[in-house]
Amino acid sequence: xxxxxxxxxxDCAEGRAANLPCNHSTISGNEYVYWYRQIHSQGPQYIIHxxxxxxxxxxxxxxxxEDRKSSTLILPHATLRDTAVYYCxxxxxxxxxxxxxxxxxxxxxP
Amino acid sequence: ETGVTQSPTHLIKTRGQxxxxxxxxxxxxxxxxxxxxxxxQGPQFIFQYYREEENGRGxxxxxxxxxxxxxxxxxxxxxxxxxxxSALYLCASSLGxxxxxxxxxxxxxxxx
Numbered sequence: 001x002x003x004x005x006x007x008x009x010x011d012c013a014e015g016r017a018a019n020l021p022c023n024h025s026t027i028s029g030n031e032y033v034y035w036y037r038q039i040h041s042q043g044p045q046y047i048i049h050x051x052x053x054x055x056x057x058x059x060x061x062x063x064x065x066e067d068r069k070s071s072t073l074i075l076p077h078a079t080l081r082d083t084a085v086y087y088c089x090x091x092x093x094x095x096x097x098x099x100x101x102x103x104x105x106x107x108x109x110p
Numbered sequence: 111e112t113g114v115t116q117s118p119t120h121l122i123k124t125r126g127q128x129x130x131x132x133x134x135x136x137x138x139x140x141x142x143x144x145x146x147x148x149x150x151q152g153p154q155f156i157f158q159y160y161r162e163e164e165n166g167r168g169x170x171x172x173x174x175x176x177x178x179x180x181x182x183x184x185x186x187x188x189x190x191x192x193x194x195x196s197a198l199y200l201c202a203s204s205l206g207x208x209x210x211x212x213x214x215x216x217x218x219x220x221x222x
Contacts, residue, residue, distance in 0.1 A: 034210075036213075041198070041216075041218075042215055042216070043114075043200050043202075043213035043214050043215045043216045044153065044200070044202075044213045045213070046210055046211070046212055046213075049210065087152060093208055094208060095208065096143065096155075096158045096165060096166040096207050096208065097143065097155035097158065097166065097168060098143075098145075098153070098155065098202075098211060099155070100152030100153050100154070101152055102151075102152060103152060
């Protein structure tokens with residue numbers, strides 16, 4: 001699976017949009033971009049995933065660049081409960097496992 | 111719909127002992143994957159069970175073993191516990207081998 005690069009930490013003001021970047025410059029055509037988050041000492045929570053097109057669900061939006069070498073997870077109106085470590089994972093369609101990196105610690109400030 | 115559940119939530123063992131952790135998959139999910147998360151690190155893949163058979167393993171020794179039952183629930187067994195086995199053990203279920211994985215709350219194991 002392709003390697004991902006994320007900033008180690010970010011802050012965001014409550015009520016504002018949180019934009020979390022992820023670089024995956026070696027991604028191949030059959031690899032999906034997945035986002036999970038992990039609130040302290042809990043199990044990771046699935047957020048969203050996509051292949052080529054932008055995706056949106058009730059939690060977030062995923063914007064993938066046209067060359068697929070980077071993506072951005074957008075939490076439209078961040079709340080204090082969104083404070084967590086966010087993991088960007090690239091996974092082939094035939095990969096059984098998720099390979100987690102270090103993630104981004106997002107802190108939402110009041 | 112019930113999500114993924116794990117038991118126990120916390121466990122303390124001593125070095126050399128054996129431990130069994132349990133996972134109930136989400137309704138309709140036939141695949142269970144296990145991960146180990148050491149303090150301050152991301153989860154590491156241990157293995158996956160699909161239709162009661164081990165279906166892929168990460169870089170973990172044979173003393174880590176598992177089972178999956180006909181109802182798709184699963185157990186993770188660790189023999190000859192070492193201090194470095196202290197970690198959060200996570201179970202994730204999915205509709206199939208390559209589908210989106212949904213995680214349980216984890217079992218925190220402390221080996222003394």
